[in-house]
Amino acid sequence: MDGLEIRTHKRSYSIELKIRAVQDYLSGEYSQYELVDKYKIASRTQLQSWIAKYNSPSSFKPVGGGAKAMTKGRYTTWQERIDIVFHCLAHKRDYGKTAAQFKISYNPVYQWVKKY
Structure with missing residues (x-):
C-alpha cells in the first residue's frame, strides 16, 4: 500500500545503504524483491541500476567525494x-x-x- 502513495520529493539513499543492498544481493541470500522491501528501495529497477554500477569500472561516490566502492578491473591470468x-x-x-x-x-x- 505504501508503494501506491504519491511522492512529492525524490528519494535519496546513502552510499552505505546502496553497497549493503548490492552485497546482500550478490551473496545470494536475498532476491531483488526481498531487498526492495528490506531497504525500502523505490523499485527493483533502482536496485538493478546499483548492481550494474557496482559491477562496472565506475563506482558509487558520495556527493561530497570520498572513497570508491570498488576498484577498476584488470586482466588476470x-x-x-x-x-x-x-x-x-x-x-x-x-x-x-x-x-x-x-x-x-x-x-x-x-x-x-x-x-x-
Whole structure:
C-alpha cells in the first residue's frame, strides 16, 4: 500500500545503504524483491541500476567525494584466478577484501568462486 502513495520529493539513499543492498544481493541470500522491501528501495529497477554500477569500472561516490566502492578491473591470468579463488575460500569467502588485496573488482572474485 505504501508503494501506491504519491511522492512529492525524490528519494535519496546513502552510499552505505546502496553497497549493503548490492552485497546482500550478490551473496545470494536475498532476491531483488526481498531487498526492495528490506531497504525500502523505490523499485527493483533502482536496485538493478546499483548492481550494474557496482559491477562496472565506475563506482558509487558520495556527493561530497570520498572513497570508491570498488576498484577498476584488470586482466588476470588463469593461474592468478585460481590463486584468488583459493585465497577467498581460505578467508571465509570475504570477496571484498580479496578483491581489494588483488586490486580487482568484486564481481569477478564472486563469479570465479561461484564457478569453482
